[in-house]
Amino acid sequence: MSGEVVIEEGGELRRRLRQQQLISAFGREALRGPDLETLLDEAARMAAEGLGTMLSKVLQHIAGEGALLIVAGVGWRDGVVGVIKFGTDLASPAGFALRTGAPVISNHLGGEGRFRTPQVMVEHGVRRAVNVLIRGEAGAPPFGVLEVDSQDEDEDFSESDVDFLQALANVMGLAIDRERDRRDRDLLTREAHHRVKNSLQIAQTLLRLQLREVEDPEARLQLEQAARRIMTIGAVHERLFSGPAIGQVSVGTYLRGLIEDLRNSLGVGDSERPLELELTEASEAEIWDGDRVTTLGLVVTELVTNAFKYGRDGVVVRLDIGGLDGAGTLTVEDGGEGPPKDYDKVKGRGLGMRILSTLLRGGGLVAQWPPGERFRFVATLAPPPIPTPGQ
Template identity: 60%
Template structure:
């Protein structure tokens, strides 16, 4: 009888360990897919809870300047706990001891625990036992924090095998934390670079505008003002690149909206009684693009809007339309437009030559609406191969 019972327990334990191994393997695959780091933290807490069969688990992030541990992700905790509650990181707390010593901590009877104090949040949730392991990657920096599993059930106990499972999970999370630190460091560097480039371009624009004002002849002033407007559009790209939530990606609606505001102010539209508005097709709302494409779109928009203000009439409308294989930037005004035989590719004007070069692989068309005085310039840009999900 006892032998059969022992065999049953051993088989049950083996199944539990195999399930834990599968959970760690699946979590590792998720981490390798470059999942969102916040989602990965939450998944680590969920896997810890499932693998150990406990109601509560959490990921604690170490905040060095406060010497505290922030509950960054978790399962089973009441609302207002995650991303709000902090615990002490000193060695008098179980999590703090694991963090500072690198040694795992098992507390199977918190009520009678003489080694550590019980954090208030643990007591409030009726936790009777807990296990903590350090989350440490391969970098030389401070550890990311602690992975902890908690249970209200004191009948069971955490074992060294449970520590092995939790530590394997924490080690994978530590490597993901290293990768996240590297990404944030690169983002910070890129934000600084884009900020400095934008400032340099604004200085160049100011110099050109000052030279334009000092130029005696109108023929000399106009090219300088056009060059200043083109520099402004490139500076706007860099501002959007470091100001956005994702460095190196530009939200097209926000970017074009800001560019329209800049052009309204700098191209003299208000003084001339003209207005510039932006319309983004529903399919294009929320679309993003990389820095190179944003620069192209910005320059194309600047050239076409400037052309409409210079040669057209009335309201200027900028439209962005996306399809599966191309991006269209349409600039429309109320003027009669160029002559019927006008060919942008044959034009000797600097603006049209610049547009032809920028739109290589696509093209520029003049769409004259029948029975209407409105004229539309349609810039066509092919979508970059391999793009999807509203980005290109």
């Protein structure tokens, strides 16, 4: 008999040590910052493993429906996760945990007088269940319930099992709070970019209206260029909240939209002077932050406007991002006769060239006159800055 006790205690010790390992592993996973769906799936898997069962689930409270929806789980048939909902009344084990905040252990569901057994659990032969509340910071509504189910009656769930589940649920709560905070920040960021974009559109509209009152050709040219610069920046803000992530912009998508905008603003959409964009495969896949994309867009706008001002034929914009450092080469070429004779003076005095000189710090701009009646500007784009520690 004493030998049996030692074996049983040894098995119990190994189980508790394994549970502690799972809690530690789940904490590390949560710190990595995976998406919420991945985190909930991992929590369900570890909960089942820690209690030695094949069935577990995460139920999210849907306040507007007064229900708990199974949003993650292991061991359930198709059509359960993401579909089946439980009640939140006190006769529901999960509902009881949600309403009272107290864990629920039911080791004999078939003879349970306190709670009803949901049909989906009956279908899966569940005989025992234990669940705990998933809550985050004090005052915030609870996320839902973490539950583990078992199909056998050989061993009861214990208070130690509840402690393990609650530790997992607490880590989940912290991760969910962080996700909520991130989403709130994203909403505020989206709203900020939306407001900036609208303000820039108003400014552009006012400049267009002012153009109707201006007859001097040089003044009109300056107003048109100012409107295009505002349009370029506005396009970045529009795509900052519709890109792959907040503050991140697909270079290929942005440049295609910018080229189309320039076609319209320069009035070359249906003309015999086409405006074309050529992107390398690497350039197409680039994702840049808003500041760097704004710089790229302004450089393209200045060079394309300049090319149409002095050139005769169509303009081709090429972008080639190469190497691991993210640097690149932007080429704008047209079939013109080259810049005017006093080009050097224009370069030193013109607003467009001064803007380009400022934008391309860390890079460079070279004017080329290859054989034939055409000229080319080649801009070297600097690699992105190396983040400083702590950023």
